[in-house]
Amino acid sequence: MSFTSESLINNKYATKLDTPELRQTAYKAYCAHIAKGKSKRSWYMSHPVSLTYETIEKYIRMNPMEFDPDEKKLAEAMGYGKWEGVVEASAEGKNKEANTASLQMLMRNKYGWDKAENRGDDSHSAAELNQEKLLAQINQRQIDNQLP
Numbered sequence: 155m156s157f158t159s160e161s162l163i164n165n166k167y168a169t170k171l172d173t174p175e176l177r178q179t180a181y182k183a184y185c186a187h188i189a190k191g192k193s194k195r196s197w198y199m200s201h202p203v204s205l206t207y208e209t210i211e212k213y214i215r216m217n218p219m220e221f222d223p224d225e226k227k228l229a230e231a232m233g234y235g236k237w238e239g240v241v242e243a244s245a246e247g248k249n250k251e252a253n254t255a256s257l258q259m260l261m262r263n264k265y266g267w268d269k270a271e272n273r274g275d276d277s278h279s280a281a282e283l284n285q286e287k288l289l290a291q292i293n294q295r296q297i298d299n300q301l302p
Contacts, residue, residue, distance in 0.1 A: 170203045170204075170205050170209060171203065171205070171209075171213060174220070176202070176203070177213060177217075177220060177221075180199050180205065180210055180213075181210065181213075181214070181221050181225070182225075183197075183199060184197055184207065184210045184226075185225050185226055185228075185229035186229070188226070188229040188230055188232075188233050189228075189229040189230075189232040189233050189236075190232075190233060190236065191232075191233040191234070191236035191237050192233065193264065194207045194211070195207055197210070214226075234265060237257075237260060237261065237264070237265070240252065240257065241257055241261065241288070241289075241292070244257060244292045244296075245288055245291060245292045245295070247295050247299065250296065250299055252292070252296075254289055254292045254293050254296065257289070257292075258289045
């Protein structure tokens with residue numbers, strides 16, 4: 155028996171999320187994870203079925219009408235806001251324990267703060283456009299606060 159891409163797509167025997175309720179439960183759990191500021195790569199579901207972000211992303215791609223894209227966009231905004239708040243608290247001196255090098259790496263890797271496409275767009279906040287200056291200010295403030 156030979157397999158074509160169509161036969162693999164239409165294969166319902168290996169479907170893990172076999173009911174609309176289960177698919178929505180998984181999707182809501184996925185969005186809640188992202189809203190916490192966590193990476194999609196660390197999401198998993200272990201009960202009542204086992205799956206990872208790759209599986210839920212496949213369901214989203216294959217059934218876009220079933221999953222509200224605004225729910226995921228809202229979760230992504232909330233996750234971004236969480237980390238932006240950590241950076242802001244550090245910049246304002248409210249979180250003196252923040253590790254600016256780690257924050258800088260996280261914001262660059264997770265949110266692309268240093269990517270060219272994130273610069274010069276009017277839709278981005280001043281903090282995003284001036285991330286290097288912001289992180290330098292955080293570093294300087296922490297140094298100043300450590301002086302006797």
